[in-house]
Amino acid sequence: MTTKHYGKVAVIMGGSSNEREVSLMSGGGVLAALQSRGVDAHAFDPAEKPLAALQTEGFDRAFLILHGRGGEDGTIQGALEFLGVPYTGCGVMASAIAMDKWRTKLLWEAAGLPVPEYRIVESADELVRAADELGLPLFVKPAHEGSSVGVVKLKTLDQCQAAWEEASKHDAIVLAERNIAGGEFTCAVLDGKALSTVRIIPATEFYDFEAKYIRDDTEYRCPAGLSDADETLARQLSEKAYKVLGASGWARIDFLADTDGTLYLLEANTAPGMTSHSLFPMAAREAGLSYEDLVLQVLDTTL
Numbered sequence: 001m002t003t004k005h006y007g008k009v010a011v012i013m014g015g016s017s018n019e020r021e022v023s024l025m026s027g028g029g030v031l032a033a034l035q036s037r038g039v040d041a042h043a044f045d046p047a048e049k050p051l052a053a054l055q056t057e058g059f060d061r062a063f064l065i066l067h068g069r070g071g072e073d074g075t076i077q078g079a080l081e082f083l084g085v086p087y088t089g090c091g092v093m094a095s096a097i098a099m100d101k102w103r104t105k106l107l108w109e110a111a112g113l114p115v116p117e118y119r120i121v122e123s124a125d126e127l128v129r130a131a132d133e134l135g136l137p138l139f140v141k142p143a144h145e146g147s148s149v150g151v152v153k154l155k156t157l158d159q160c161q162a163a164w165e166e167a168s169k170h171d172a173i174v175l176a177e178r179n180i181a182g183g184e185f186t187c188a189v190l191d192g193k194a195l196s197t198v199r200i201i202p203a204t205e206f207y208d209f210e211a212k213y214i215r216d217d218t219e220y221r222c223p224a225g226l227s228d229a230d231e232t233l234a235r236q237l238s239e240k241a242y243k244v245l246g247a248s249g250w251a252r253i254d255f256l257a258d259t260d261g262t263l264y265l266l267e268a269n270t271a272p273g274m275t276s277h278s279l280f281p282m283a284a285r286e287a288g289l290s291y292e293d294l295v296l297q298v299l300d301t302t303l
Contacts, residue, residue: 007060014045017068026274033295073099086302090270094246098268124164130176142171182257187238188283194235195283199224249301
């Protein structure tokens with residue numbers, strides 16, 4: 001299969017968010033995969049050169065693998081549209097909404113999709129009240145960060161001040177979310193079609209940054225081991241969640257199961273990780289797609 005029609009491809013990675021190092025790991029994998037298939041692909045770090053260089057250096061399209069703010073929030077998507085450079089993944093609106101955990105929940109709730117009960121808290125005192133209403137433990141998280149940056153599992157009331165300070169230093173909007181204790185899962189959606197779900201079993205308290213990118217004792221099960229009915233439901237919910245956000249190209253939908261088996265949507269990732277620990281490639285392998293095949297299929301969504 002010829003890859004000449006892709007032209008010169010910029011793999012946009014790095015950036016200046018809290019997830020820069022993860023983005024560089026993901027981008028390195030994507031770049032190597034594209035080059036192994038004969039694509040004229042080159043690394044492009046917007047923290048090191050202006051986006052206008054995409055035009056002056058003659059790039060035909062971009063594989064976006066920036067994580068976090070500036071990469072998943074619609075900012076670079078809008079800039080690329082202004083420059084006329086086709087790119088992978090979600091557009092401006094879907095990217096901006098998905099990066100905002102609160103507004104993502106509002107949209108999903110409005111569409112009748114299940115999300116864990118939550119509160120917006122503006123102080124440590126409000127966090128104490130949220131804990132009283134939602135019960136302990138609960139999760140405290142900034143609204144606009146990814147990779148579990150700033151997320152705290154609150155187990156006792158005397159931790160409220162510290163939890164509030166940790167989450168609020170990353171964002172002006174802080175969520176307190178009811179603990180859903182039946183398991184952590186994710187579902188990759190490729191061009192609107194859900195792949196197999198993955199169950200995540202961290203050795204840490206929850207699937208935090210360390211469990212995602214550093215430790216080797218996090219367990220992944222793909223397929224997830226759900227019943228046939230629940231696997232079907234999880235894929236349906238993920239496809240609906242993707243559609244409600246106006247997503248395109250690819251996205252990963254994280255969800256939780258309660259102890260009674262009820263499924264709850266958690267958040268969406270519009271520039272999914274592509275590191276050695278990442279979950280989208282894992283789901284693709286279960287569907288018979290190699291890492292390289294997956295990367296090319298994602299790149300095809302720019303056409």
